[in-house]
Amino acid sequence: TMGQDCDILAAKYGITREAQDEFCLRSHQLSSNAWEDGHLEKEVVTVSMPPKFRPVNQDNGIRVSSLEKLAKLRPAFDKKYGTLTAANSSFLTD
Numbered sequence: 496t497m498g499q500d501c502d503i504l505a506a507k508y509g510i511t512r513e514a515q516d517e518f519c520l521r522s523h524q525l526s527s528n529a530w531e532d533g534h535l536e537k538e539v540v541t542v543s544m545p546p547k548f549r550p551v552n553q554d555n556g557i558r559v560s561s562l563e564k565l566a567k568l569r570p571a572f573d574k575k576y577g578t579l580t581a582a583n584s585s586f587l588t589d
Contacts, residue, residue, distance in 0.1 A: 498572035498579050505578050512578035516565040519583040526557045556586035 505515065529535050530553060541552040560582065570577030571584060 496572065498577075498584055501579050501584065502570075502573045502577040506576070510578070512583075513566075515578055515583040516562055516580075520560060520562055520565060523557055523559050526554065527559050530554065530557065558582065 504510075535554075539552060539554075541550045543550050565580070565582050568580035568582055570579060571581050572579055
């Protein structure tokens with residue numbers, strides 16, 4: 496899977512779990528700040544959904560957390576040696 500491939504590449508290139516979590520945290524913080532500051536308003540178009548769902552008009556994948564919380568998550572793909580978690584991997588992955 497894509498997640499397993501990422502675990503392999505992280506090991507091959509020496510990308511640590513800590514580095515991935517730090518990048519993840521910074522990325523989500525920057526995204527959250529951009530939304531709050533209105534920088535993305537002109538980049539988004541509202542998508543209408545079936546009647547039971549409300550319209551989507553913002554990124555629902557932003558999760559502001561902390562390094563402490565991220566460190567507690569278990570690997571999502573390679574359960575024994577993996578470094579990718581639900582937080583530091585792609586929001587929509589396999």
